[in-house]
Amino acid sequence: MPEYWFKYGVTETFVEISEEIAQRRIQPSIIGSPIDVEGKVADFLDELLADRDLNLIQILYDHSGDLTSLNLLKALVKRFLKLKPDGVVVFIASSWRLDSVIGRKHLNSELKRLELNLTPKTFLEKSDSQGIESLVDRSIPLIVVTSAEPHGIFGEFCLREAMTLNELMNGRGQEKPSEKIDDVWRDLLAKYDVYGLCAVGDEILGGSAEEVDLKARKLVKEKFGVEVDDADMIIAGAGGYPRDSTLESSIHLLSLLADFVIDGGLIGLVAECREGLGSKEFITALAKEFGTGYEGEIVGSIREVLKNRRVALTSTLPKAILENLLGIKGFDTPQDLLTYGLRIYSRSAKVLIAENGLVKPIKRETLGQS
Template identity: 40%
Template sequence: MPEYWFRYGVTEVSMEVPEEVSQRKIGVKEAEIAENIWRELRSFAHEVGRDAGAGQVTILYDHVEEDLSLSILRHVVDSLIDEGRKVTLLISHWRLPPKAGAEHVKDCLKRHSIPVKAIEVGESEKVSFHGIAVSKEFLEASARIIITTSEVHGILGKASFEEALALGGLFDIEFGDDVKETVKDVYERASSETPFNVITQLNGRICFGEAEKVRREVSKILEEELVVPVEDAEVIIAGGGGYPRDSTLQSILHLIGLLRESVVEGGLIGIIAECREGLGSREFLEALLRGGGRGLDREAIELVKDVMENRRIAFTSTLPKTILKDLLNIRGFDVPQELLTYSLRLYGKGLRLLILDRPVVKPIRGRRSGQS
């Protein structure tokens, strides 16, 4: 009987699927790192440092988990310091719950021996820039680099450096009805008036250079490599990525948008996420209870309601089942095997099942690879 494992908080959980059930595990293959990439990044850091001269180089590191981006950060910082450059490090972690994100990035920076003091971008001094409060360290730097991981996102389409600019706390902005439009506006203003360079990795692929060049490269890779065509299925069961990604319902809810097109109408989206820190922020809880909310919180709640019109949603988590049911009409289970049993009861052993252990691709039914 095939057995599948999923990261669940800081541990792992498993699920056994009967052999007579039609099942497919969606493969996630990381690209091989180019042999000369570290030499190229050192040369790139040298060019940025040369442009800065005697001035300050500010790096915004946008954190999501312990991955290749941290090695990139260490390499770039070392390269700049070796040449005697002044380096300021700002950190953000907008994709993670605030508490878990702050703790995790601090631990990761320590483990990777990053040799400069990190400043939480939300705690950095702000100055006015065309009527918008922006981090002084970023605005007044002689050269700027954003380092982050780019990936698919269930609400925004992608999470990359543009989203880090708008959502990471670098700018104090008010979000309107369309978060993606706000992200676009912030990026266009920042790239034209405070030019910056970018280094980002996508599933092992490293892109770097001027912001607009990298933006085009990232969009192409996300579309061609991280959107995966799948056959019709009634059920998908996906892992939430483990700690710190799955620490709250708020931080994991966007995955519903990532998975909605992977199952047929009337199908079931199952997510395995520990949510050990509960529902999320006070603002998110108020949005759940009273409706409304702002920014991603509002869009996440509206997403769930929209998907529930023609699909089912279920969670394996530590959240109380009654809360999930009462607030969002989501079925809750204690272990993945119970979630599978529920799926079999709904669709029988003739169900077609998809498994995605890591939420790093977007599966879409009836779509040819590379199709827009």
């Protein structure tokens, strides 16, 4: 009987599916870790410094919890200090894809583990009164370092999101961040000398921020793209710690997974959520069933999925809270979640498994056009 394993907090959990049931594992075409990170960073930095006498660089690093972007950051700092032994690194950090408390804690522990002596000038988070303008020197290049991947609200999370979300979170207007982000991005690019280092699956991109962001978005579709299937249900992992620490940091995956199942189909998400629902802004938006800003947009996306899909969650969250706030079924194990789905669709159901829900749905007609 096939077993499928999911990262679940700092541990793992699994589901067994009888061979009698139609099943398929879906996964992106990423082939492994990036090769020669140090070489890619050296080429990027050598070109950046070729006609400049710089003893100081500014780094804006968005931490997603993955080792690749951390290694990218480490390689950049080491290379710069090798070229400029007396150089200074101004380090600004954020973790927009994670719970802010968990993100800061995880980043600090990883910097210590990597023996990377960096202390953030500031750690950007929601309701932070400091904008980019008060933190970044316009006369010095700003290097945005992060990883690019699919995202349920923005389509892709790349350099644009890493740099603009602080401005968008501070605004707290009625508009959706996804609708304002392009304007904010263009404004920041016009004001600052911005470059990017970005990991996309098994590739590293470096250069001007605008060019890297565009290339990264195309690569996300290539590296994370999976052809959609008319399945009755999909069970997907949220990536484990620190990704699945809260419902808020995990639930955007529903929008990525919805296209893989038929109308009336079931999306099952495996996310521990040991730290609870998420920020107070997100909880308020959940309770009101709407909200402004990013949290309101997340809640709106959940409601949109629930219009024609069932949703179930394997987590540590109280089942009554999931049912009352969202109308989502809660289960203790993926096996219980599978049993629930088979009771609805019978053993003739078609089941998809995504051990990591970071996939980019590609429709068949799109594949045909390309």
